[in-house]
Amino acid sequence: MLYRLRDAGFQAFLVGGAVRDLLLGLHPKDFDIATNAHPDEVKGLFRNCRLIGRRFHLAHVRFGYEIIEVATFRAAHTPIDEDNSVDEGGHRVLDERGRILRDNLYGTIEEDVWRRDFTANALYYNIEDFSVWDYVGGVEDARQRILRMIGDPETRYREDPVRMLRAVRFAAKLDFTIHADTAAPIPKLAWMLDGVPPARLFDEVNKVFLAGSAYAAFELLERLQLLEHLFPDLSSALEDVPPGGSARELVRLGLQGTDERVRAEKSVTPTFLFAVLMWPAIQRAYAKHAPAADGDPQQLLAACDLVTARQQARVAIPKRFTLPLRELIGLQPRFERREGRRALRLLNHPRFRAAYDFLLLRAAAGEADAELAQWWTDIQAASADERVERVESLGPGPRTAAAGAAEGPRRRRRRRRRRPPAAS
Numbered sequence: 001m002l003y004r005l006r007d008a009g010f011q012a013f014l015v016g017g018a019v020r021d022l023l024l025g026l027h028p029k030d031f032d033i034a035t036n037a038h039p040d041e042v043k044g045l046f047r048n049c050r051l052i053g054r055r056f057h058l059a060h061v062r063f064g065y066e067i068i069e070v071a072t073f074r075a076a077h078t079p080i081d082e083d084n085s086v087d088e089g090g091h092r093v094l095d096e097r098g099r100i101l102r103d104n105l106y107g108t109i110e111e112d113v114w115r116r117d118f119t120a121n122a123l124y125y126n127i128e129d130f131s132v133w134d135y136v137g138g139v140e141d142a143r144q145r146i147l148r149m150i151g152d153p154e155t156r157y158r159e160d161p162v163r164m165l166r167a168v169r170f171a172a173k174l175d176f177t178i179h180a181d182t183a184a185p186i187p188k189l190a191w192m193l194d195g196v197p198p199a200r201l202f203d204e205v206n207k208v209f210l211a212g213s214a215y216a217a218f219e220l221l222e223r224l225q226l227l228e229h230l231f232p233d234l235s236s237a238l239e240d241v242p243p244g245g246s247a248r249e250l251v252r253l254g255l256q257g258t259d260e261r262v263r264a265e266k267s268v269t270p271t272f273l274f275a276v277l278m279w280p281a282i283q284r285a286y287a288k289h290a291p292a293a294d295g296d297p298q299q300l301l302a303a304c305d306l307v308t309a310r311q312q313a314r315v316a317i318p319k320r321f322t323l324p325l326r327e328l329i330g331l332q333p334r335f336e337r338r339e340g341r342r343a344l345r346l347l348n349h350p351r352f353r354a355a356y357d358f359l360l361l362r363a364a365a366g367e368a369d370a371e372l373a374q375w376w377t378d379i380q381a382a383s384a385d386e387r388v389e390r391v392e393s394l395g396p397g398p399r400t401a402a403a404g405a406a407e408g409p410r411r412r413r414r415r416r417r418r419r420p421p422a423a424s
């Protein structure tokens, strides 16, 4: 890849996270390449190449499952004119708050380095002689585990507020300290996240929380006052919760559990992650709107819908995650009802496993009954006969009780009609 660009007469460097990770002795997650070839020239060299991005033109070159991102050197930091935010060629466009809308003025490597975010992310590895080109002291910062913004931090956050989240992500993931000057403007500029498209925030939030250091990232987000702009309802639900309070414990244990899974290379899904991050707010909404409806699944689902809708305004969580999330939440009250064979049907629910994991989490946080969680653990290990024995020993259950029997068939029909086809 690098060689083909070079043989065609272009400069080509490995850049960004891969160089940084190799320097730190970590496995790079992906490879980014910087070159002086223009995107259409890159396309001319590689058949399996797609040009992407409007705000920022890039070439994606596919090698099997790997996608290598090839970016053309960008020109030096264009001074932001007070009255004229469009540069000569019209390539770099900023809005009235200094935010970059488009950045496609090509330049040289000496210019490219200044538009990168952190010093440790601005190292260029040259395949010609295996040297690292470091214009900004990135090698030394990486060695000292310091995350330092290139240029004036406030200006750089105004250009692209997502850099505040990137600071949190890299500090948490790499166990770096954010340099004091780099951290200082963040609380003051955190509000600028409100102007970032919710779909981009979803991508970034996912990266922040699924990089193996979710809990460290969460603490940083809270400390830098970013959390209230990403998860306003979570932030206010946790406001009066003391350290060790069950809502905080649930978030802590949930995120630490996610981190363990990521580190063990097990699968993690945004569904469970967002259930953890939304549960304290769902519980609060539930308690507020249905103080008397203890254990009423419909009221809990209404609270879930309310919190989800509000959350979508900040972080656009796709339906393929919010729908299973809703099911996972809706099953929680059903764990309370252990009597009768109806309880056993829960074991076959397609969302049982995730809902049960969430019950365990609630129990570990001290919010759900530990004995209840244990009962559901035990019943899974029991044989079919034992299972029936156990639920029947607890009583007849609502279905066969007088009132339940009268209601049973009607409820059943209604549920069947509502069930979407091929739900899984």
Ligand code: ATP
Pocket: 015, 016, 017, 018, 029, 030, 032, 115, 116, 117, 118, 121, 122, 160, 162, 163
């Ligand atoms: P990861 O290990 O998560 O891939 P990365 O450092 O490679 O981390 P990418 O998002 O892949 O991060 O971006 C590649 C490089 O592009 C970064 O290292 C950085 O130099 C530059 N970059 C990416 N996004 C921005 C941004 N919003 N502002 C400035 N520079 C950026």
Ligand code: MG
Pocket: 016, 017, 018, 030, 031, 032
């Ligand atoms: Mg990368």
